[in-house]
Amino acid sequence: MGTDKQDAVKSLFTAQSAKVDTNKGDAYYEKLYDQCRARLDELKKLAPINSRRDFRTVIEEEGLERRDFLKWASATTAMLMLPASFTPLVAEAAVMMNRVPVVWIELQDCAGNSEALLRSDGPKIDEIILDIISLEFHETLMAASGHQAEKQLEDAIETFKGKYLLFVEGSVPKGLDGAYGTLGAKAETFIDHLKRLSENAAAVIAVGSCATFGGIPAAAPNPTDAVGVMDVVKGKPIINIPACPANPSNMVGVLLHYVLTGQVPELDSLLRPKFAFGYRIHDNCERRAHFDAGEYVEEWGDEGAKNNFCLYKVGCKGPMTFNNCSIVRYNEGVNWPVGVGRGCIGCSEPDFWDKYAYERPMANANIKAPTGGVEKTVDEFGLGLLTAAGVGIAIHAAASAVAGKKESEREEA
Ligand code: SF4
Ligand code: SF4
Structure with a gap:
């Protein structure tokens, strides 16, 4: 790893000022700490999915030292608006990101958020994707195509029923009974596809402005009657990570928060995580x-x-x-x-x-x-x-x- 990249990793989030909600009080954070501890102990009992390597190993293989990893964990704890005492837990959660399966689908989109994710840092997201996150399906990044890809998706949602995080990129066209966007030989509409995959997801994460609020496809005159995920999916926890593209740090932050707590982060009225969208x-x-x-x-x-x-x-x-x-x-x-x-x-x-x-x-x-x-x-x-x-x-x-x-x-x- 070159010095520039090491510096980039070391400086990741260091500009971020910790914004712990002091109104919550010590009792709240003590309870949360115990919850996180119990959650990580449970995750520890699970084998890494598909024997992927863990975050710390990848970082160290890239030539960074353990103290750099801990610096990253400390800065990430601040980014997640948690007190500094959570740093060891955040470090553990990063190591266990390979225990939570992720399915990523694309609807009416330009793949800009996937592209942004590939440009992530500390370590590079291609390393995270391939070695750390258990990314079970991503049609743009995977080698398989056609029937083989479809089978991979069906296998993933069956194997990890009720456990996978469903990341959705792109808006949902509702016009013409959904005929503006279909998938595969059965021509399943995007809207039906999203509903079906959401059913057994642990949570649904809409990434980018299109998946959250309809984005550019929904701009006037909105010819396809495009909407965001939250207008279609009901009865599931939904997290919105808007922006065009969404910042990869926020995508990784949401995933890390879920691994750490087993819950969605605190959200604002537009379902955006406050740790990322609480700043003007x-x-x-x-x-x-x-x-x-x-x-x-x-x-x-x-x-x-x-x-x-x-x-x-x-x-x-x-x-x-x-x-x-x-x-x-x-x-x-x-x-x-x-x-x-x-x-x-x-x-x-x-x-x-x-x-x-x-x-x-x-x-x-x-x-x-x-x-x-x-x-x-x-x-x-x-x-x-x-x-x-x-x-x-x-x-x-x-x-x-x-x-x-x-x-x-x-x-x-
Ligand atoms: S500066 Fe504004 S327009 Fe640019 S990415 Fe951030 S929120 Fe979006
Ligand atoms: S309007 Fe505000 S955000 Fe925009 S350039 Fe000026 S100071 Fe920065």
Whole structure:
């Protein structure tokens, strides 16, 4: 393993500030600790599925030392919003990720989340997939195809009935009785496929904006009547990991949390894990000081852009978007969209394509934090500042509203 990769692994999540919910009190965490201990003791009795290697072995084979693994475990404990005393348990859970079977299906999608997963870090996800996670079925990554692949799926859901985690990528087209998306020789519709596989899953994990909220396929005029998994699957624990693509750290985090506790993590009202979506982009953005100082990029390529000023006026929706990408970042923690000069388009929020993905500020940003955290609107920020820039934003927003209204009137005419 090269030094760069080792550094990437060592720095994984170190920027993440621990955000343990202190309201819960010691008794809550003591009980949770005992639950996790019992869960890991039970898992320990099971043989690793298909004799896969464990996380620590893979890390050490990659040239990292045991203390690097423990550093990773400590940073991951913080990411999962658990107290530091849980670090040894998180380390044990990572070693036992090969005890929980995973089935991954793709519906109306571009495979972008699978692609993102392949770009994960610490250790590289191809190593995790092939050596640590018990990935029993993934049609894009597996060698088998056709009838052979179908058999592998049926065998997996039968063998691991009631135990497997079902990861779903892509939206569900409901139009034409589901005929927009079918699978295999029997032409099973995506909707029936999802319902059938969910039935015996321990939990269903929707990854990416399409599987969570319908994503781009559901953008107006939504020709296939695309919806997210939670609109179809009922009576099962569902975890939403939105974003376009979902951050691989959050996918691995959800899996690790399930291995550790046997339960889904604490969720917000949109079924997103709070450990990942309890952060507002705007509150952890490196350009925030420029927002507060009223220093904005006014148009692409101007002096403000050269000076890395705030991107609000060119459409950044960080103030109304909840996700940890400003902390965890993408591509082995190298950078993230706002870091390279592109405003956030709110891809982890419902209907992001219709509501947020345009290069001007929102005219009417009445956004509430689903986690119950910061509940200010962009307009409140602007008024609170009472600076020339704040007023400038309000004027700009009003102008955008008028422009938007005129545009839609033209379209209707
Ligand atoms: S508006 Fe966007 S670029 Fe500006 S501080 Fe907020 S998140 Fe960062
Ligand atoms: S910065 Fe915004 S648009 Fe980009 S990945 Fe994060 S939530 Fe999505």
